[in-house]
Amino acid sequence: MQRLLQLPASAVNMVKTAQGQEEAKSPVLTPDGSQATWYSAVRPDELRHLRAGNVTEDTGAPAEDGGSTAAQIQPLRHDDLKEMLDSNKESLKLEAMKRIVAMIARGKNASDLFPAVVKNVACKNIEVKKLVYVYLVRYAEEQQDLALLSISTFQRGLKDPNQLIRASALRVLSSIRVTIIIPIMMLAIKEAATDMSPYVRKTAAHAIPKLHSLDPELKEQLIEVIEKLLTDKTTLVAGSAVMAFEGVCPERIDLIHKNYRKLCNLLIDVEEWGQVVIINMLTRYARTQFLNPNVNESTLEEGEEKEFYGSDEEEGKDEKVEKKKKPYVMDPDHRLLLHNTKSLLQSRNAAVVMAVAQLYFHLAPKAEVGVIAKALVRLMRSHSEVQFVVLQNVATMSIKRRGMFEPYLKSFYIRSTDPTQIKVLKLEVLTNLANETNISVILREFQTYIKSMDKDFVAATIQAIGRCATAIGEVRDTCLNGLVQLLSSCDEVVVAESVVVIKKLLQMQPEQHSDIIKHMANLIDNIQVPMARASILWLIGEYCEHVPKIAPDVLRKMAKSFTTEEDIVKLQILNLSAKLYLTNSKQTKLLTQYVLSLAKYDQNYDVRDRARFIRQLIMPTDKSGVLNKYAKKLFLALKPAPVLESPFKDRDHFQLGSLSHLLNAKAGGYQELPNWPEVVPDPSVRNVEVMDAKRKEKKLEKAFYSDSEGESGPTESANSESCTGSRSESSSSSNMESSSGSESEESEGEPESEKEENPKRKTDKSSRVQTTISPTFSSLKTYELLHRITGEGLAVGYCFSRQPFVPDPHMVTVQIQFTNHMDTEARNLRIQEPRLQSGMRIKEFPEIELLPPGEAVTVVMGIDFCDSTQAANFQLCTHTRNFSVSVQPPVGELMAPVFMMENEFKKQQGQLMGMNEIKEALILGDACQSHCVIIQRVTSAANLSQVPCGSDQECRFAGKTVTSGSLVLVTVMTKGDRTAQLTVNCEKMVIGTMLVKDILHALSQ
């Protein structure tokens, strides 16, 4: 009863009195009318409390048919709610809004409160505000003029310093569907698309399709915004940007080119819903840009598969000629996509797994498709709805790629507890998977299914047996015998279904089975299911020569019961009589005439028509034409055996996993999966300009952490890779090759990928930050790890490359260079027995198997120093010897740059005062007078990035420690006469102190 306390006391009383009448009232309200009693804006739970649970909820039935009675019922008003909304107490407003939202949730009309609600749009209480937003989105479309009152609040909200408020203002503004404000929306979206908060940019991406559906004329303008958002390099925005692309301009595949590699690389970090959208889009993209990897399929010697894929073969033959000229080589970008999506098969989200599975099915070389089977089978453990969708897709896949599900055959076994729709789909898959080797196992399973209590399922099983029997000749007789046994079942559904299936099977080889036909002729007395009766009659007619004695007798019985039969049975009786007349007219002439005359006066015109038609054909009169000469040929022609096909055959022309595939019909907005192109489209369109690769490389570190900061880089989204500039042939082609190589390694988490210093990947990977001045550290300082003398000819040096360590962002990247000065080759270079301080971790480089004499090799390893300058000790081993070595980081290498604006810097600095601040005065060295030298010195001493600032006197730098992510802020303030002041703010005091020392040293030289 707690909640009762929330109601004003008067309200409670009124509820009690109003209860009775309220039940009958319609929920539809009209604003005019006389004074009404307090109407229940009370939440249903409150009502329930009052009624002590004896009444079922009132909202159901009356609400649905309420429309018609609405007019007669006394209109209701919400005076109390209005009063509460008008009051200046926020708690009252909140209570009122809660009740209104509860009304909306139950589908009741609250539109007459619009003026009262809209007034509160600027309310300070954030919860009230949110609920007002909910209300506005629901009713603004109906009350466009009044809704305009709220617009200025949202416009103000768009400029709010709090990103959450900016974003929610944009969300509401774009959701209220008021046509007058379209220009305002357009402007707001454009602005938000370049907002510095990725969250706001994400909201902008969501707003685009909303505006597009409101005014499709704006498409071109919106495409510009989408283009900009697609270049965004934050994972938060990527999914939403692609979603906007799919909603507005899915045909503009050209917009993807430049972003393709970036999207592939970001994919694993995008939130799960975005992943689904991106993967589906990339599937389509790949179909237009790459060649079919299975072009050579027809020549792969896989005998049995070959005949199975009849349709593929033709395709293959056409391309055979072409193929001989040019062996298929997979585009590295194609490989990149397959590679980067593979690990998503392990996602917990079924939609992601399905998206990857369909991508592999449509894009991967045949030999690689198999990996998806395991993941799909795993999904079958999930909710029954998920199972349902997955099984539909597996059914389609198993026709084309049977081999890949065969190892999981048992996972499709049916339990009596499965819902029928799941059972039927599993049966479909089992049937598709049947082949000579597993058929006996499958048939044994089917035998148990036939005894199930679920009759629909039993019927489906019998059909499945029929399909197995037609597909696999060896078991046809076994199946037939099994089915004949079922004919003696006392369940009619089973018998009927068996008859239908047996009929189809017998058509294949009737001569051997006249006893079965006889047996079935006997059944006609008992079976009542029309389809089964019709099937038996057809069989007897068709093969009357095999049962010459019985057939006329059956006709005799049928003639007796003709009038009481169903239409399909009647038609088959006519059919039977005609065939018997043609083969055995002596015995059956009279019967046939009798049946035909009965049919002549039948109620059904089909039956009458058929009778007339047959009479003309088989009983020649003088008027009848030439046709009756051919009657025998017409009726007794050899009929081809029916092909029992899976209903899932050829469904794969729909993109798998799509709604259209599930329904086997094109759904609105479905994008066709394009056919593979005949010739390779130009792969260079995906190259991103790398003219300033060097510059970007250096900014890389900052970008890696940029996701984790809040509002970073104001210009980053505007940083569209300009498409102008030199497209130098050499750089782009070399790029291509190396990119594919390194990317594939990288995603395996092998640190060695880092060794390929590849400018292109850097640009793809990240660097969404563009600063005016980037830190320059032209030469990396190399330290010695192992001297060539002590190393007996093996010299090892290391340096801190200042690249982010991809497998683990909490590690510092250490680049190690081995040089072999020996005469013999060094083998098995590797790390062993790291002796680390507690908390420190090491990510070893992969073992170098061979280093020939005189050669050098560079590898990358990661060390988590735990933000301390303690050395990491470990053993460096060759095939012959072990050396104890240690890597000691200078304090400046324990951090990574962070991009920050001046304001943010000051704010953060303000929070790191007192103990966390260290100030030192210093005298600048001779060479260290100019602004840029200072910057150069500081950035080479510590891995920091410069913070743009207005003053000449100050240089600011920001970074974060690698392990704990504590901010490190450095300020150097010059004061005319060579003196300067150095300030370091850092949460970690030890780091701060050491850093001060290092920077002082660097600057005073």
Place this chain on the structure above:
Amino acid sequence: MPKVSTSGSSTMIHSLFLVSSAGHIFLEKHWKCVISRSVCDYLFEAQGKASTPENVPPVIATPHHYLISVYRDRIFFVAVIQTEVPPLFVIEFLHRVAETFQDYFGECSEASIKDNVVIVYELLEEMLDNGFPLATESNILKEMIKPPTILRSVVNTITGSRELGKQGVFVWVMSLGSSCSMCLPVLQQLLFFAGSSNVGEMLPTGQLSNIPWRRAGVKYTNNEAYFDVVEEIDAILDKSGNIVFAEIQGVIDACVKLSGMPDLTLSFVNPRLLDDVSFHPCVRFKRWEAERVLSFIPPDGNFQLMSYHVNAQNLVAIPVYVKQNISFFETGSSGRLDITVGPKQTMGKTVEDVVVTVQMPKVLLNANLTPSQGTYTYDPVTKVLVWDIGKLNQQKVPNLKGSLSLQSGAPRPEENPSLNIDLKIQQLAISGLKVNRLNMFGEKYKPFKGVKYVTKAGKFQVRT
């Protein structure tokens, strides 16, 4: 079939209806224009055709819309969509909505949703923007919208209706406090709540970071991390007790209450056992691939860390054996039933909570049975026989025996009912999987760590 709209609208989920299994629409929310609730009639029609709610097709095409629904906790979650969208996308999302309700209200039921309709609305508002999922991580949602607690509703009640404000609560609390000093901490918390709103004012930091599943600023006085390794045996045994199909599916459920940003590494003694795995997004897949350890920054609170499958090629130990004989006589409209359940490969542990459920043929009127252990019930309406055995005893093997009476005159049932077995074994992962150790980096304190193993029967069926 729905008309193809000329302008490709990319709203994925147009509207959501929550419908009770009795066919009562008790909540609706629209993300675009309002779609009449009469669209649910197509669902009711399908429901009428289907024998059970589980048999309602998850995707229904109507002339103008498509309905995609999931059935959970006796509620249909019906999403109305108009254009092409991957059905699993919607299904997965709807399940996520149900899980969020469960998480917030302790149960996902019609009553709890109605009780918290405002929170439900606020949640749905955050979870979908224009029909596209926005925030579905429970940690983020909880920062934006506070879950209801008893305390919070007390505070809401006081501040909401009595106009007390913080000051008032203080007075109220003090007056209570004097009478009962025991509940002082509770009251302090109450004061804390009184100043805050149900809705967060700042964007949760997780939303922007690349670890969106963890909320910032987590603090606990007791830092604990518990991991439950729960394995389920899925098996089909044939008439004579031979294994037709058996596999082990496992999950690791975690309850992690650790302050700050702990970075955990969980390693197994025998990771090679795991054949197929799927992870919570927090798990670094690369490290799993390279080292077979689970390295992750955990979400705060309860979550499922991973689910796995143990290779079916390995022989699965079936902890019980079942001997059964259910037969119906040719004449006399009666039959016999004799079921024996005994322990088999139990690795020295006790098998508990053993329940045998049998769906009997429709013609079975009644059963007159004697259990040597436990109790049995037979529901003549649903035709379900339940034999609750309890603990399995090595010495005395439980047995259920007796006669069955059928409808007189009805033909002898041909179908054989199958037996569904439920069981539980504590402190045992039947696959033999063992957690080696749990290490924590990034934080200084020493957490309390615990691992528990349980084996249950999953879909464990004996055919007759």
